[in-house]
Amino acid sequence: NEINYIDNISHLSKLHLLDLSDNHIAKIEGLEGLANLVILGLRKNSIEKIEGLEGLTNLKSLELTSNQISKIEGLKGLTNIDCLLLDSNQISKIEGLEELKNLETLILRSNQISKIEGLEGLN
Numbered sequence: 001n002e003i004n005y006i007d008n009i010s011h012l013s014k015l016h017l018l019d020l021s022d023n024h025i026a027k028i029e030g031l032e033g034l035a036n037l038v039i040l041g042l043r044k045n046s047i048e049k050i051e052g053l054e055g056l057t058n059l060k061s062l063e064l065t066s067n068q069i070s071k072i073e074g075l076k077g078l079t080n081i082d083c084l085l086l087d088s089n090q091i092s093k094i095e096g097l098e099e100l101k102n103l104e105t106l107i108l109r110s111n112q113i114s115k116i117e118g119l120e121g122l123n
Contacts, residue, residue: 050074094118
């Protein structure tokens with residue numbers, strides 16, 4: 001596909017799964033109103049920053065594989081996430097995971113991480 005930005009979907013309040021992988025999306029936005037979203041796939045886009053996820057409190061799975069993300073951030077309040085896929089990005093430090101108490105799967109391969117740290121608060 002050739003989607004450049006996310007719009008015209010905030011009214012889809014019953015949506016459980018949204019997969020916008022393999023597009024040209026540079027910014028995570030336009031997801032407000034998707035309170036029932038459980039799975040969000042944004043693999044192979046042009047995303048540089050994790051943002052715009054506030055209010056997605058039912059989100060359990062977030063796939064951001066193969067983007068240009070350099071920092072783990074923007075996950076505050078997403079306490080139900082149990083699967084976070086961040087492989088093939090530009091992340092150099094493990095951080096920003098403190099609130100993800102239900103995290104069961106974390107994939108960080110093919111990044112620029114040199115030390116395993118920042119996982120202390122997880123179960």
